[in-house]
Amino acid sequence: MDAFYASAEQASKPSLRGKAVVVGGLGPRGVVATASYEARVFGVHSAMPMAQARRLAPNAAYLVPRGGFYKSISEQVMGLLHALSPLVEPLSMDEAFVDLEAGGAAWDETSARLAGIRLRADIRAVTGLTGSVGLAASKMLAKIASEQAKPDGLVVIEPGTERALLGPMPVRTLPGVGPATGDHLRRAGISTVDELAEAGEDELVRLLGKAHGHALYAMALARDERPVVAEREAKSVSVEDTYDVDIHDRGRVGTEVQRLADRCVRRLRGAGLSGRTIVLKVRRYDFSTLTRSETLRGPTDDPGVVREAAARLLDAVDTTGGVRLLGVGVTGLADFTQEDLFAQAAGELAAREAAAPDPVEEAEHESAEQRREEPPAERHWTTGHDVRHADFGHGWVQGSGLGRVTVRFETPQSEQPGRVRTFRTDDPALEPADPLPLVAPAPRRPDGPDEESPDRESPDQASSVPASLPKSWSGNGSGGATSRP
DNA sequence: TCTGGGGTCCTAGGACCC
DNA sequence: TCTGGGGTCCTAGGACCC
Numbered sequence: 057m058d059a060f061y062a063s064a065e066q067a068s069k070p071s072l073r074g075k076a077v078v079v080g081g082l083g084p085r086g087v088v089a090t091a092s093y094e095a096r097v098f099g100v101h102s103a104m105p106m107a108q109a110r111r112l113a114p115n116a117a118y119l120v121p122r123g124g125f126y127k128s129i130s131e132q133v134m135g136l137l138h139a140l141s142p143l144v145e146p147l148s149m150d151e152a153f154v155d156l157e158a159g160g161a162a163w164d165e166t167s168a169r170l171a172g173i174r175l176r177a178d179i180r181a182v183t184g185l186t187g188s189v190g191l192a193a194s195k196m197l198a199k200i201a202s203e204q205a206k207p208d209g210l211v212v213i214e215p216g217t218e219r220a221l222l223g224p225m226p227v228r229t230l231p232g233v234g235p236a237t238g239d240h241l242r243r244a245g246i247s248t249v250d251e252l253a254e255a256g257e258d259e260l261v262r263l264l265g266k267a268h269g270h271a272l273y274a275m276a277l278a279r280d281e282r283p284v285v286a287e288r289e290a291k292s293v294s295v296e297d298t299y300d301v302d303i304h305d306r307g308r309v310g311t312e313v314q315r316l317a318d319r320c321v322r323r324l325r326g327a328g329l330s331g332r333t334i335v336l337k338v339r340r341y342d343f344s345t346l347t348r349s350e351t352l353r354g355p356t357d358d359p360g361v362v363r364e365a366a367a368r369l370l371d372a373v374d375t376t377g378g379v380r381l382l383g384v385g386v387t388g389l390a391d392f393t394q395e396d397l398f399a400q401a402a403g404e405l406a407a408r409e410a411a412a413p414d415p416v417e418e419a420e421h422e423s424a425e426q427r428r429e430e431p432p433a434e435r436h437w438t439t440g441h442d443v444r445h446a447d448f449g450h451g452w453v454q455g456s457g458l459g460r461v462t463v464r465f466e467t468p469q470s471e472q473p474g475r476v477r478t479f480r481t482d483d484p485a486l487e488p489a490d491p492l493p494l495v496a497p498a499p500r501r502p503d504g505p506d507e508e509s510p511d512r513e514s515p516d517q518a519s520s521v522p523a524s525l526p527k528s529w530s531g532n533g534s535g536g537a538t539s540r541p
Numbered sequence: 542t543c544t545g546g547g548g549t550c551c552t553a554g555g556a557c558c559c
Numbered sequence: 560t561c562t563g564g565g566g567t568c569c570t571a572g573g574a575c576c577c
Contacts, residue, residue, distance in 0.1 A: 060577095080545080081545055081546090083545095085543085085544075085545075086545070087544065087545050087546095088545095089545080089546090089577090090577095102577080103544080103545080103577095104542085104544085105542060105543055105544050105545095106545095107542070107543075107544095108542045108543080108544090111542080147576080147577070148547095148548090148576080148577045149577085150577080151577070231575090231576080232550095232574090232575065232576085233575090234574060234575050234576080235574085235575090236573080236574055236575085237574075237575085265551075265552070266551085266552090267550080267551055267552085268550095268551075268574090288549095290548085291548085291549070291550095292547090292548070292549085293547090293548095294546085294547065294548075295546085295547085296545085296546060296547080297545095297546090298544095298545060298546085333569085333570095343543085343544070345572085345573095346571080346572085347570090347571065347572075348570085348571085349569080349570060349571080350570095351568085351569065351570085380544095381545090381546095383546090385547095385548095
């Protein structure tokens with residue numbers, strides 16, 4: 057998906073279309089998650105500190121990420137991919153490998169290109185957003201092709217042309233070559249893929265180590281036999297928080313670690329997992345980062361056990377000078393727990409847990425209590441979130457402060473930017489709302505194809521989109537102007 | 542300019558075992 | 560009596576990706 061978070065916000069808020077939009081953390085230590093292509097013109101890009109983005113693009117719209125909203129769009133797109141092949145390997149919410157051959161969706165260049173064209177049209181029809189497609193004979197090349205296709209394009213790397221295409225490219229093009237490896241290679245006089253191949257495998261192993269050296273040499277020769285693997289098991293679960301100001305108080309550090317341990321366990325349990333190794337992460341005032349870990353005799357999902365392990369690990373960490381980040385994670389995952397096995401044998405743990413309050417729920421209860429005791433409920437309206445007003449209908453929060461909240465009333469289907477109105481934050485007519493679908497539910501067509509029916513497997517079948525296709529799938533999407541939905 | 546959050550994979554040393 | 564070789568597990572750190 058192209059500039060996924062930012063594009064989703066633009067599709068959701070017509071007044072932001074064609075405008076610079078930056079999605080990311082809005083706190084003093086926030087960074088950019090995604091910048092719209094309009095914002096990239098100003099030099100704003102992912103992972104940039106938000107403060108710097110604001111200097112570069114002071115008039116852009118700044119929004120916090122709405123993970124649940126993006127996830128629901130992601131599921132629609134992944135659904136379209138699964139219709140092409142059972143072999144779908146998600147890389148993130150907005151990117152996945154698909155083995156078209158395994159699904160019978162393509163068997164040569166022509167059928168592959170057609171599948172890509174249909175997929176892009178389907179993505180647009182179903183989600184209202186644009187995605188880019190890279191087609192090639194391996195994962196590495198498909199990924200490079202999709203980068204070249206962005207935004208809103210499709211690129212095919214034809215078999216036989218790989219090395220000629222790759223050769224002159226900078227080494228940083230290859231997935232797995234980041235800033236450190238890039239610098240390392242540059243100091244060794246290697247800056248292009250051709251030079252990587254010329255250096256030879258032994259030299260690369262000497263420079264970069266075994267695994268990386270062999271892998272990079274193979275990639276430089278366009279060799280990549282890695283299969284597309286669906287459904288990989290999670291290997292770790294972790295949570296972390298960066299604080300707006302460094303924490304100096306040792307007691308406060310302790311309570312934060314307990315909170316993080318509880319949050320981590322909630323996620324662990326939510327996924328039906330347990331783990332053997334507890335990891336504590338500390339980033340100090342000077343950005344130096346350390347981890348401490350402890351492996352238990354058996355896997356656990358018990359909040360008390362994880363809390364205690366995290367507390368023990370913290371005991372061994374010097375936090376003088378303050379900490380900017382704390383994190384708790386669990387690895388060595390299993391889908392059962394030692395405690396469960398004992399419980400089955402003894403048949404009484406469940407009863408005991410029912411009698412005694414679960415520390416996780418207890419913690420939630422406590423914090424809810426604390427919230428209730430906070431000064432008289434001034435409702436908080438988060439910029440960018442959807443709301444509904446009894447008289448004016450659906451809109452989103454454009455800003456709030458000083459007891460006022462400003463709302464723009466528009467929906468994804470609005471033809472022009474909506475009207476803006478300001479209310480008191482405690483206006484009873486105003487309430488939070490869920491995001492609206494980006495694409496209006498299709499009117500019932502008796503003979504029309506139905507996205508929800510999973511029964512079409514042949515690429516010969518009609519695609520679920522109108523005949524009018526976007527104009528920019530001619531292959532090379534990299535040069536032209538961005539066309540937004 | 543001052544650096545998020547959630548992950549994966551690799552390396553390297555030491556303990557331990559056979 | 561003065562020290563082998565291989566394998567696994569644990570811990571810590573670092574690179575990289577989105």
